[in-house]
Amino acid sequence: MDGFEGFMRTATGHAPHPYQARLAAEGLPELLTAPTGAGKSVAGVLPWLYRRLIAAPESTPRRLVYVLPQHSLPDQLHERIGQWLGRLGCADKVGLYPITDGGWRRHPERTAILVGTHDLLLSRALMRGFGDATVMAPVSYALLHTDTQWVFDEMDLLGPALPTTVELQRLRDEVGTPSPTSTMWMSSDASLPTVARITRLDVDPAYYVDGLVGALTAAHVPGTQTIAVLNTVERARALYVALREAGRDVLLIHPGFRAADRRRLLSELGETGHDRIVVSAQALEAGIDVSSRTLLTELASLSSIVQRAGRCNRYGEHPEGGDLLWCEPPTGGDPDVARWLLAADRPPVRPDTPPRQELRLHDLLELFDTAELFDTAEPDTDVSRWICDAADLTMMVAWRNGKPSDEEPGPGRNELCQVPLADLRQRDQAWVRDRLDGHWRPAVAGDFQPGATVLLEAEHGGYLPDEGWAPQSRTPVTVLAVPPNTQTFACAKWVSLDQHLMETEEEARLLLDALPGLPAEQREAVARAARYHDLGKCHEVFQEMLRAGGGDFPDGLLAKSRAPYNTGRSRRPHFRHELVSALILPDGQPLINYLVAAHHGKVRMTVRPAGEEAPLLMGVRNGDRTPPIELSTGERFPAQSLQTDLFTIGPWTERAKTLLDDLGPFRLAYLETLVRVADWRSSARHDGPVSPDDGEPGRAVGDDSRPPGQGIGGQDEIQHGKWLS
Missing domain, CATH: 3.40.50.300 (P-loop containing nucleotide triphosphate hydrolases)
Structure with a gap:
C-alpha cells in the first residue's frame, strides 16, 4: 500500500478526500465538520485504524468507540466496517463488536472497534449500562474510559447527551486515566442539498x-x-x-x-x-x-x-x-x-443547544458505587437524564411461551426488541429475573426502568415481523428462544483451589505484559489480587456446593467442579465467596483486598445484606470458620473466624472511598477489570463442550468467573448467582 491513499483504496475502492488524509497524518481532532454525504463514517474509522496499525500505533488508542445517535440502526455501519477490515486483511487482528456483544470485554489488550448508539454506550460509561448485566457494569466502564478513541457521529442529534460527552472527556483529563482517551465530535454542515x-x-x-x-x-x-x-x-x-x-x-x-x-x-x-x-x-x-x-x-x-x-x-x-x-x-x-x-436564502447555521443538567465529578463518584443495582427496590440513581429526553427512554423485551421457568435462561441478543418505556409501564404478563435470587417473577412498577429487560408472554402478541414492535397486535409472537438441548460449554474437569489461583496469577501477569503503562505497585497489586481472589472458596458452604452434584471428586480444596456435577446450588443462596476472600486476607494491603473483593462486581464500595438474609451478610455469618490454606507459593493462611463487622459498620466503605479518591474512578475500575479478565481466562482453560445428556449444562461451577457470552441481556443474566454459559 502507498500510505493512507493505498490503505483507503484497498478498504473502500476510493481515494481519500483531502480532509480524510489529513486526519490520517495528524490524528483525529476534537471537532470535525463536513457536509452530509462527504464520508464522515470513513473519516471516523479508517484514519484511526491506519494510525493504530501502521503510522502511530504507540500513540493511538487501541479501542475505537463509534457512536451513533440513539434512534439509529448501527447494523449497516457495522457491516461496512467489517468489509473494510476484510479487504485490508486485518479482520483477525482487529476485533469488531456491536456494543451489545459482551465479547469485547474479554480482550482488553486487543485493537478493537465498538459500534453502538449513544444511549447504550453512554449509560455504560456512567456504570449503569442500559441492557447490560449489572455485574458487568465496572468492566464496561473501565474499558470505555481507558485507551479509547470516542467518535460521536452527528453530535447535534445527541440531545442531553452532548454536554455529557463533553463533561466526561473533561473529567477524564482532570482525574486521569490509565492510558489516554480522546473524543472526536462530528457534525454536518447545516445546509440543504442543492440537488x-x-x-x-x-x-x-x-x-x-x-x-x-x-x-x-x-x-x-x-x-x-x-x-x-x-x-x-x-x-x-x-x-x-x-x-x-x-x-x-x-x-x-x-x-x-x-x-x-x-x-x-x-x-x-x-x-x-x-x-x-x-x-x-x-x-x-x-x-x-x-x-x-x-x-x-x-x-x-x-x-x-x-x-x-x-x-x-x-x-x-x-x-x-x-x-x-x-x-x-x-x-x-x-x-x-x-x-x-x-426562506429563499438559507445560510448555514448551528442549531441552538438548550440548557441541560450537566454531569459533575461528584455525580461520577456516586455512580461508582453499584450496590443499589442489586437491591430489589427501584434504583436510586437514574442516569437517563444525562443521556436522552424522557420521550426517548426505552427498554428491551423478548417473548416466551407462558411463564418462564427458573431454569430458563435470559434472552439472547437475537430475541431482544427495543421498545419505548412508555409503552410498557402498565404492561401485564411481563416477567423479570430477580436481581437477588435469580428466579423469574412478575414485573412490578419499579422494574420498568430505562435499559431494563423483561420477558412477555408470546400468546398476547405485541410484535409483527414486518412492523416490529406493535403493542396493539394480538397475533401470537414467534418465540426465538435457544432450544433447551443446545450444546453449551462448562468446566470439563475438577480444578483444585491452588491450581486455579496460580493459573489466574499467571494470566494476570501475561495480561499486564500486554498492557504496559501501569506503575509497578499497581501491576503487583493486580497480580497478587489474582493469586488470592478465590481464597474464600475454602469456606465449607462453597466446598459443599462443589461436591453436591456427586461425581468422583478429589480430596482437598476445590475451586471448580466438573460438569455435569456442577449444579451451582448453595444452601446459603446469597453466599459470596469473594467476601470471604477479603476477610481472610490480612489488613495493610487495602488495594489488594479491594481488588479481591470486587472481582465479581458485587462486593465493591458498599456491602449490604441480600434481601431478608440478615444477620448474614451475602451468605456469610459473623464467626464462620475457614480451614487453613497452603498455596504452592509457600504462603499459609491459618484457620480463622470471620468477622463481618469490617463490612457492616463502615471501615470497608471508608477504605474503598480512600482508594477511589487516591486513584480516581477510571484507574480503580481498570485494576478491577484486569483481575476479572485474568479470572475469566484461567477458568476458560478448563472449559469444554457439554452435551445436554450430561445433566445440567452451562453452570459455571458455582461462580460467575467465566466471561459472559451475550452482552445485552441474555446470557449475561445470573441464575442462582451463577453465569450460564
Missing part, C-alpha cells in the same frame, strides 16, 4: 395519514425509491399499513425490530433499483448510506432535517434533481425551522 427542489405540503391533521398517502402517491416517480421520514414510530407504522393497503411496495424501518428482522430489512434497503416507498422513524438520520429520488420529512429539529435531506439524491444519481417535501406533523413543529425552510 433537490424543496416543497411544503399542507396536510389536514384530521386526515393526516390519508393525506400523506395521497401526497406520496402523487410525488413518487415510478422506477425510483421514495423515502418518508416521520418523527414517531406510531405514525410511521400507521403510514406503512396505509400504503400497503393502497397496494404500494413499501418497507418499514425503525429501531423496534428483533435482530434477524432488522438485518433482513436493512438488506432489502441496501438493494438498489427498487420502485418502492421506504417509511422510517428517525432511523435513517445517521449511520445509513441510502438515497432516494423523492424524500418526505415531517418538520423536526434543524439537525434532523439536514440529515434527512442528505438522503435525497444523495449521490447526484438523478441529473434532473430530487424532490424534498416537508410538512408539519399533527403535533406541530418548530416555527423557526419552518421559516428557515421557507
Whole structure:
C-alpha cells in the first residue's frame, strides 16, 4: 500500500478526500465538520485504524468507540466496517463488536472497534449500562474510559447527551486515566442539498395519514425509491399499513425490530433499483448510506432535517434533481425551522443547544458505587437524564411461551426488541429475573426502568415481523428462544483451589505484559489480587456446593467442579465467596483486598445484606470458620473466624472511598477489570463442550468467573448467582 491513499483504496475502492488524509497524518481532532454525504463514517474509522496499525500505533488508542445517535440502526455501519477490515486483511487482528456483544470485554489488550448508539454506550460509561448485566457494569466502564478513541457521529442529534460527552472527556483529563482517551465530535454542515427542489405540503391533521398517502402517491416517480421520514414510530407504522393497503411496495424501518428482522430489512434497503416507498422513524438520520429520488420529512429539529435531506439524491444519481417535501406533523413543529425552510436564502447555521443538567465529578463518584443495582427496590440513581429526553427512554423485551421457568435462561441478543418505556409501564404478563435470587417473577412498577429487560408472554402478541414492535397486535409472537438441548460449554474437569489461583496469577501477569503503562505497585497489586481472589472458596458452604452434584471428586480444596456435577446450588443462596476472600486476607494491603473483593462486581464500595438474609451478610455469618490454606507459593493462611463487622459498620466503605479518591474512578475500575479478565481466562482453560445428556449444562461451577457470552441481556443474566454459559 502507498500510505493512507493505498490503505483507503484497498478498504473502500476510493481515494481519500483531502480532509480524510489529513486526519490520517495528524490524528483525529476534537471537532470535525463536513457536509452530509462527504464520508464522515470513513473519516471516523479508517484514519484511526491506519494510525493504530501502521503510522502511530504507540500513540493511538487501541479501542475505537463509534457512536451513533440513539434512534439509529448501527447494523449497516457495522457491516461496512467489517468489509473494510476484510479487504485490508486485518479482520483477525482487529476485533469488531456491536456494543451489545459482551465479547469485547474479554480482550482488553486487543485493537478493537465498538459500534453502538449513544444511549447504550453512554449509560455504560456512567456504570449503569442500559441492557447490560449489572455485574458487568465496572468492566464496561473501565474499558470505555481507558485507551479509547470516542467518535460521536452527528453530535447535534445527541440531545442531553452532548454536554455529557463533553463533561466526561473533561473529567477524564482532570482525574486521569490509565492510558489516554480522546473524543472526536462530528457534525454536518447545516445546509440543504442543492440537488433537490424543496416543497411544503399542507396536510389536514384530521386526515393526516390519508393525506400523506395521497401526497406520496402523487410525488413518487415510478422506477425510483421514495423515502418518508416521520418523527414517531406510531405514525410511521400507521403510514406503512396505509400504503400497503393502497397496494404500494413499501418497507418499514425503525429501531423496534428483533435482530434477524432488522438485518433482513436493512438488506432489502441496501438493494438498489427498487420502485418502492421506504417509511422510517428517525432511523435513517445517521449511520445509513441510502438515497432516494423523492424524500418526505415531517418538520423536526434543524439537525434532523439536514440529515434527512442528505438522503435525497444523495449521490447526484438523478441529473434532473430530487424532490424534498416537508410538512408539519399533527403535533406541530418548530416555527423557526419552518421559516428557515421557507426562506429563499438559507445560510448555514448551528442549531441552538438548550440548557441541560450537566454531569459533575461528584455525580461520577456516586455512580461508582453499584450496590443499589442489586437491591430489589427501584434504583436510586437514574442516569437517563444525562443521556436522552424522557420521550426517548426505552427498554428491551423478548417473548416466551407462558411463564418462564427458573431454569430458563435470559434472552439472547437475537430475541431482544427495543421498545419505548412508555409503552410498557402498565404492561401485564411481563416477567423479570430477580436481581437477588435469580428466579423469574412478575414485573412490578419499579422494574420498568430505562435499559431494563423483561420477558412477555408470546400468546398476547405485541410484535409483527414486518412492523416490529406493535403493542396493539394480538397475533401470537414467534418465540426465538435457544432450544433447551443446545450444546453449551462448562468446566470439563475438577480444578483444585491452588491450581486455579496460580493459573489466574499467571494470566494476570501475561495480561499486564500486554498492557504496559501501569506503575509497578499497581501491576503487583493486580497480580497478587489474582493469586488470592478465590481464597474464600475454602469456606465449607462453597466446598459443599462443589461436591453436591456427586461425581468422583478429589480430596482437598476445590475451586471448580466438573460438569455435569456442577449444579451451582448453595444452601446459603446469597453466599459470596469473594467476601470471604477479603476477610481472610490480612489488613495493610487495602488495594489488594479491594481488588479481591470486587472481582465479581458485587462486593465493591458498599456491602449490604441480600434481601431478608440478615444477620448474614451475602451468605456469610459473623464467626464462620475457614480451614487453613497452603498455596504452592509457600504462603499459609491459618484457620480463622470471620468477622463481618469490617463490612457492616463502615471501615470497608471508608477504605474503598480512600482508594477511589487516591486513584480516581477510571484507574480503580481498570485494576478491577484486569483481575476479572485474568479470572475469566484461567477458568476458560478448563472449559469444554457439554452435551445436554450430561445433566445440567452451562453452570459455571458455582461462580460467575467465566466471561459472559451475550452482552445485552441474555446470557449475561445470573441464575442462582451463577453465569450460564
